[in-house]
Amino acid sequence: MTQRGILIRAAGAALLLAALWYFTPPDPGLRLCGFRWLTGRPCPFCGLTHALFALAKGHWREAIRFNTLSPLAFAMLFAAPWNCRVRGRLWTAGLAAFAVYGVCRVVIPAI
């Protein structure tokens, strides 16, 4: 990757972090998750938006309450623009973890 590419990606990551830190999404009046609408149970990604905003502000407990795997999603999000082998492994492991988490969320009501 060229130095310019690295700089652009780093600037993008800094902008994203600043946006997450500065804003807080309002509670949605309309839930966009079709899985929750159909089954009444949260999907593996439910709560991630709020959790990412909370994580950027350092509110770990709140983030984990929204979505237990949100720190993993946070790492995956910031690894996404970097085209390297570590990213591939992280995303493969992360998606597998979310699949398992999704099943747990459906089966165990407390999660």
Place this chain on the structure above:
Amino acid sequence: MFCHKCGTQVSPDVQFCSNCGESLAAAPSVSGGAAPPVWTPPAGVQAHAGHWVDEGWQMVKADIGTFILLTLVFAVLNSMVPMILQGPLFAGFHILCMKKLLHRPTDFADFFKGFNFFVPTLVASLIIGLFVFCGTLFCIIPGLVVAAMFEFTYLFIVDKRMDFWPAMQASHAVVKSDYFGFTMFLLLMVLVDILGALCCIVGLLVALPVTVAAVTVAYKEIVGFDPRTAETL
């Protein structure tokens, strides 16, 4: 590479498909056409969303009247027979864009050449629609990633003469080296279409062909057109 019969990914050095037994040797064609090519996905592809959309805009701008007229026909036919005609019409749009990129003269009839690939494009559009719908159920974003995965499917069908499933696999093979970049490319195209729709819906007549042209430009730069396509289009 992929088996041209069943779509299974196989090692480039094997002579027969491990799944269906189809010969993968480059046999000379008896009738002078038609044998679908064996295709090897390029490695280390990276998306250049802004550049492709810009190239798409340049193409549409150069012949804006034709593109607006085609998009009107596309919208009318697609609303008269929803879902069924979407695949062939998109394929026709891509064929027209391909001819523009190959500097061939185009005419209105090119738009309907997508119907030469009616069955594979129809099945592909239905399957991709189903996959995207299922992905969208999980808080929208997985649906966008799935849509990005299959954004080159129609081009593989019309250019490489692939069936719907190998074409979908080939599109995925291209996109998987940069999921993030290609999802951003898709989001940029969605944004262009939203901006077009905000201009009293009429803006879509320009925005939609820009996005189709951008995908065709991306395909040309990443995969390259099959030499036979230039002869047969």
